[in-house]
Amino acid sequence: MTCYQSFNCPVVMFNAPYGPSCGKKMEETVPPVQEALQALSDSTISSVVSNSLSSYDQGGSIVLSTCIYNGLHPDVKQSSSTEQKEQEDPPQHKDDPSSEAPIAQGTNGVEPVINLHINNVVCSFNVRCHLDLKLIGLNGQNVEYRREQNRVTLxxxxxxxxxxxxxSGKIVCTGAQSEDSAKVAARRIARVLQKMGFRVKFRNFRIVNVLGSCFFPFAIKLNGFCMKHKDASYEPELHPGVTYRIKKSRATLKIFFTGSVTVTAPSVDAVRSAIEYIYPLVAEFQMKREECPDADSAVQEEIMKQSEDLPEF
DNA sequence: CCATTATAAAAGTGTG
DNA sequence: CACACTTTTATAATGG
Structure with a gap:
């Protein structure tokens, strides 16, 4: 299992490969993940509220992340990152931790850990052969032939x-939870077509778009944020979120007053770095929770919602 | 349910 | 005619 942790912004992701590709079964892979979670949820940290096994059953890799909401639990006394360093694999880039300490100015001086969810991965590829859509529509499983659009959905x-x-043989695939599972899905689609008798190849596979989301443990003063940052645009009449574009990585973020943030970017890595980039920028405009009871209730709701998703280990 | 966002693809429409 | 947009679709998150 590899553990990635960023210190610029406290994003933690556990990537636990499993399945035929790495010769591990789920049962063999899950225990270390459980241990990691256990470490996080040890007495001192009472705020592990979320972990997602999003791509758990999709072949490829498990992206299991944990989230600690800072400032919401009075009994949190210790930074979770200390626990994280105990992982079997060292973080990919470990800068001097002391240098980032002030970035996350948690109300308890605790560095929050942000859970990054990958919600949607879009990819495209080409099977390099003509596809008889009508035939696929008639014989395929779970297919819909849209004649007016000259397209089949599978x-x-x-x-x-x-x-x-x-x-034409070009295919776009949406809905995957990771780049790996997107590729697995693409290959399986090609396989389905091959079994139907098409002489398929597997060419030009690429990830074209990724949507990620996360939740910062504080409400955000959107007006103040927009005043300072020129890359931000805010039209509350049109949309409740601030749009922030990072040209360099072609990432676009939607920042909401509740602390929710969504990101669309060309890759998972670009999504992650966008979150890391934006964190200190929005952290500067965080609202004290007493100034924003609505956001507070939104936070509480989020915790309730995510707590329901906790797997029963 | 609607809007926003990104992106591919293909077909349709518009302009020089 | 050749590009350049525009529209449609699927997906998922968010807030109103």
């Missing part, structure tokens, strides 16, 4: 994705 159960096929 749904896979594992990984859970929807693909659009064109007669």
């Amino acid at each position: 749904k896979l159960r594992k990984p859970h994705v929807t693909a659009s096929l064109w007669s």
Whole structure:
């Protein structure tokens, strides 16, 4: 299992590969993840509120992340990052931790850990052969032939994705939870077509778009933030979120007053770095919770919601 | 349910 | 005619 931790912004991701590709079964992979979680949820840290096994059953990798909401639990006394360093694999880049300490100015002096969810991965590829859409529509499983759009949609159960096929052989696949599972899905789609008798190849696979989301443990003063940052645009009449574009990485963030942030970018890595980039910028405009009871209740709701998702280890 | 965001693809429409 | 947009679709998150 590899553990990635950023110190610029406290994003923690556990990537635990499993399945045929790494020769591990889920049962063998999950225990270390459980231990990692256990370490986080040890008495001192009472605020592990979320962990997602999003791509757990999709072949490829488990992206399991934990989230600690700073300032919401009075009994939190210790930084979670201390616990994180105990992981078997060292973080990919470990800067001097003391240098980032002030970035996350938690109300308790605790550095919060931000959970990054990858919600959607879009990819495209080409099977390099003409596809008889009508035939696929008639014989395929879980397919819909849209004649007016010259397109067939095909749904896979594992990984859970929807693909659009064109007669040219070009295919777009949406709905994956990781870049790896997107590729697995793409190959399985190609395989399905191959079994139907098409002489498929697997070419030009690429990740075209990724949506991620996370939740910062504080409310954000959107007006103040926009005043300072020129890359931000805010039209509350149109949309409740601030749009922030990072040209360099082609990432676009939607920042909401509640502390929720969504990011669209060309890759998971770009999504992650966008979150890291934006964290200190919005942290500067965090609201004291007493100034924003609405946001506070939103936070509480989020915790309730995510707590329900906790797996029963 | 609607808007926003990004992105591919293909078909349709518009302009020089 | 050749590009350049525009529209449609799927997906998922967020807030109103």
